[in-house]
Amino acid sequence: MEHYDVAIVGYGPAGATLAHLLADCGVRTLVLEREGAHYHLPRAVHFDAEVMRTFQWIGIADRMEPKTARHPGMRFVDPDGRLLLDWPRPQGEGPQGWRANYRFHQPDLEDVLRDHMTTRETVTVRTRCDVFHVEERDEDVELRFEDMSCGRIERVRAKYVVGCDGARSLIRRYIESGMEDYGFHERWLVVDVILNRDKPDLGEHSIQYCVPERPATYVRTPGLRRRWEITVLPDEDSNEIARPDRVWELLSGWLRPDEAELERTAVYVFHSLVAEDWRKGRLILAGDACHQTPPFMGQGMCAGTRDVTNLYWKLALICKGMVGGDAAEALLDTYESERKPNAREYIQTAVRLGGLINTAGTEEALRAALPAADGSARMESIMPPIGPGLGVGDRAGRLFGQPRMADGTRMDDLYPHRWVVVAEAGLAKGLELPAGVGLVTTADSNAAEHLSRLGARATVLRPDRYTLGGADTREALDALVARILPDLTQTQQPELV
Template sequence: MEEFDVAIVGYGPAGATLAHLLGQCGLKTLVLERESAAYHLPRAVHFDAEVMRVFQWIGIAEKMEPLTALHPGMRFVDPQGKLLLDWPRPQGEGPQGWRANYRFHQPDLEKILRDTLADRPTVTVRTRCDVFFVQDHGDRVELRYEDMSCGKINRVSAKYVVGCDGARSIIRRYIETGMEDYGFHERWLVVDVILKQDKPELGDHSIQYCVPERPATYVRGPGMRRRWEITVQPGEDAAEISKPERVWDLLKDWLTPEEAELERTAVYVFHSLVAEDWRKGRLILAGDACHQTPPFMGQGMCAGTRDVSNLYWKLALVCQGAVSGAEAEALLDSYESERKPNAREYIQTAVRLGGLINTCGTETALRAALPSSDGSARMESIAPPLGAGIGIGEKAGRLFGQPRLADGQRMDAIFMHQFVVVAEAALAEGLDLPDGVGLVTTANSNAAEHLARLGARATVLRPDRHTLGAADTQEELAALIALCRPNPVTIQEPEMV
């Protein structure tokens, strides 16, 4: 029987990104996917700087960036077109080392993820393979799957199995977890079009049309791609409302058939669900398998990427024996304890936004329902910290920025998948760092502005670039450094720019 460190069930963006990260750490990784090829039509259309930073780690950010569109922000308008709330997005390089937000075409991303994964020598990808049996033996997991190209039944084993297999996850069924339900279950018609020529009056902003009888969302995609998401009312037939003549009638305020081609129409039920249990023994969930969100914040794919960036280095440390026993169990348990509250908060905010789009008609109602609003008709970014897990103090679990080093390089390009100390130069003098732990100071980078944002003189960053805590003295810094672990293994990194 073939043996692997990690088996990933599902080859969407979350599964492919996890495979890249584990492959970089040298783990023998198997990806099993039921479909023969990536879905060729648009699905997710937005990711943020945190996700682009992960793409930087796996070597695809510079391939992906030219294929994206600028995203200046989101606006909420009433039935008369009056601006109710403005949610601007910063432009230019932000704290993560990339633009705050990107609009993209998911097939472009999936092609790049898959093409470059072929260069990972420790990763095996098998498509048209349908997993139907999973058994956790305590020290390993046995998987059985059908190779649908020939009908052959195969058996493999892995130390851990990660279900990145979507809303109908088979791995979630074997975990036998329930779902926390936040009450949003609505049908929306998703319409993707390709303009025949540019139509600048549509604008670059995402627009939420707060029209009680027919709420709608407009999203600008890259190139000539544009999307509308339109509420399907109770009693309306999904097949009827998806017919071209009905779709063009719904789009008539924005667009005519002479101006664009329909690329896709589909009715989706948007859900707001979080799995109660994300791990059972050696079975783990990530992505849509453990959370489903309404689309109003554009965080569906982002959440899955956050999952795998939190999980990969923990699996690597455990699989390579850098941690074991109770420490390994606690490390893996921290995946759910940290990620679940973060995902839940994003979903609950999206639910509030969905309710407001459906029913609100006032600027006051919008601001009152969104605690992150600054009190004007503008809203700041929402970025909740991780839940309780690894680290010391209230500043543990904060996403930290990516300093630029004195030579202009981004920090993560030099210290890939490592723990890193970021400190004022004076505080870093005389530090005795463990092997493999990086050091960035205010003397050799622009770390001062990042430390000021955290409100500390020093911090220690995990491989996923969340903080282990904050330090203002060498004693506090030493306590954080004691939590560091070495690189799981030497990075297995092909040439990808």
């Protein structure tokens, strides 16, 4: 029977990204996927700079960037076309070292993720393998699955199993987790088209049409692809409204049938759910398996990527024997305590935006949506901190930017998957660091502007680039450095600590 460090159930973007991250750390990984190939039609259409930074770590950012489209922002308009809310997205390189947001075609991303996986010697990918039984043991987990290419039943064992297996997660059933429900459950028709030629009047911005009778969303995606999401009314039949003639009727305010081809039409029920339990023993959830969001912030896939970037380095430390015993349990406990509040904040914000879209047009909703004297409102992007876990102090758990070194190198290219101290040059003078820990100072980079955003003279960055805390004195910095865990990039496997 084959033994692995980590088995991942599900080979979508979250599962594939986790496999790449674990491979970078030398963790022996198995990926089991029921389908024979990735879904060939559009699904997710947006990711942000934090996700692109993760793609940088696994070596696909430069391949993905040319496949994306510019995203100038989102606008909410009332039935008369009047601006209710403006949500601009900064252009050019931002604090994470990449543009703030990207529009993309999910099959393009999955092609790149899977092609790059062929270079990963420590990852085994098995498609057309349907997992049907999970049995946790003292030292590992046994998985039984059917290889549907030949009908053979197989068994494997892994130290940990991560369910990246979507909203109907089998692994979540074995964890027996309930779901926290934030009250948004609506049917929306999703329509993807390919234009016959460019249609500039559709615009570059995403538009939320806050029309109480039938709210809708327009999204400009790469190339000639465009998307509309349109509310399905309670008395409408899901099959009927997805018929081509009915779809073209709904799109008639934007597009004629001779201007584009329908690529996909589907009715989805958008939910707002967060799993109550993200881990049980050696079983762990990530991505849609542990949270589902309405699409109004474009954060569904982003949240799954944040999950796996929080989780991968903790699993790597444990699987490589650098953290064990009670310390390993405590480290894995921080995954849920840190990620759950962050995911919840994004979902609750999406629910509030959904409420604005559904109710705007009434006098009360307009007063709430238009606080500015000029009749417009602006919204800034949110980046909520992660919840309590490894960090200390009120500056812990913040996503930190990516300084550029004096020669233009991005910090993460210099110190991939490592702990990094970022500090004012004077404060870091003579600082003693554990083996493998990087040091970036204001003398050799543009770290000063990043520290200013944190409001600290120094910080320690975890491998996922969230802050362990902030420091303004040498004593506080020394205390933070003392909390650094082992270097997960080591190839040796030292004794358990």
